[in-house]
Amino acid sequence: MRSSHAADQIRHFRRHEHLARKEEVQDKVFRIEEGWACRYCLLADGRRQITALFLPGDYCEPQWLLAGRSDLPVIALTEVKVTEMPLAGIHAKPGDGVMKLLAGVVKTLNRQTDWIVSLGRKSATERVGSLLSELYARLREINRVMGDRCTIPLTQQDIADIVGLTPVHVNRVLGDLRQRGLVQFSGKTLVVPHPEELSMVAAAA
Amino acid sequence: MRSSHAADQIRHFRRHEHLARKEEVQDKVFRIEEGWACRYCLLADGRRQITALFLPGDYCEPQWLLAGRSDLPVIALTEVKVTEMPLAGIHAKPGDGVMKLLAGVVKTLNRQTDWIVSLGRKSATERVGSLLSELYARLREINRVMGDRCTIPLTQQDIADIVGLTPVHVNRVLGDLRQRGLVQFSGKTLVVPHPEELSMVAAAA
DNA sequence: CGGATCCTTGAGTGGGCTCAAAATTAGTGG
DNA sequence: CCACTAATTTTGAGCCCACTCAAGGATCCG
Structure with a gap:
């Protein structure tokens, strides 16, 4: 069974193109079909820290379902092909799709925990x-x-x-x-x- | 309206006592009422990295609702008083309680993102x-x-x-x-x- | 073929580390 | 309440890992 349905749209981004801006309202979630993207934070003096990587098969960013907005910008590291999943459609038809997104949030959280350990103590x-x-x-x-x-x-x-x-x-x-x-x-x-x-x-x- | 109900139990932990062990099945979530606790990771050679702090009012750990298990140990930094929220009860009565926990997951996620930036670039x-x-x-x-x-x-x-x-x-x-x-x-x-x-x-x- | 981006290497510096010991504070049992 | 012990904080001296600055080479792309 395909988890996508009629409302889902395929969309392309070029390298260095933004999938989301900082603190922007988000009415959809992406699923990466091809290419890599990342969430990053830019400090006032130009230092950059990447805080999440999105690879094919990943949701980007599942927590938008709950927050309704992005916190940090997301940018394409390569050419990227995504499926757009409108939040309206997800809310209307709760069930399997929601659970997959929530599992995605937990996966993201656990990866970030590992990164904290890495950055702090390795x-x-x-x-x-x-x-x-x-x-x-x-x-x-x-x-x-x-x-x-x-x-x-x-x-x-x-x-x-x-x-x-x-x-x-x-x-x-x-x-x-x-x-x-x-x-x-x-x-x-x-x-x-x-x-x-x-x-x-x-x-x- | 109180979000706790009859099934919720108050429980105490002494300083340095574990609220959860590494990779353990969890059938409940805590809400911290008093005291501080933390999630941490211990590397093979003894280096320790704290990856989350739990203060009064925080849920610990909301993602157990979705994962059903803890990933890393959680330990009391002081004397701690918690409310135990059985997952069975939450699943049985979905609604407001679930949403609060999910909001807790997102809050934890955003805090960890900030820590990554701090550890990586400051x-x-x-x-x-x-x-x-x-x-x-x-x-x-x-x-x-x-x-x-x-x-x-x-x-x-x-x-x-x-x-x-x-x-x-x-x-x-x-x-x-x-x-x-x-x-x-x-x-x-x-x-x-x-x-x-x-x-x-x-x-x- | 030209320009930009990315990779590689060298030399020197410095922020945070290690090792060590003393001073202070907190905890415990008598 | 005090003596004793353990835990924590503070300070000093010296070192090393990762940084900065700089330049040259490689690779990609139009």
């Missing part, structure tokens, strides 16, 4: 290791890992804004992980020969 | 400033600020585990804020003479 290498490990696992869940190979369409600047480091240091850490044979990461292609070894350096609980 | 002084600013505001909402004075029952070790620093450095930062006249913080009593000035050093968006 070293640079552990943070980057955690991130690549998480992304590899998420891509695997949606069948985007071929063999031990997948596509991570993030610039090193993007990665820096996720793990709270400078792009220069991210570059050095990636070089280090590469040299230790834990990952190969050239262009946008990530290869993880031994996922278990990578999650070892990610310093799990 | 300096030590900004992080401590943000935290004190947030706590002052939350305590004010629940009428726990008398004049410009309130009680923060956290040790400097606790604060360190929230803002991702060492207790030694937290001590130095607090000393600095005190010297600059932004806060007075001795014993467990926090005084904020000029809340606006404090939120200035917190580096808002």
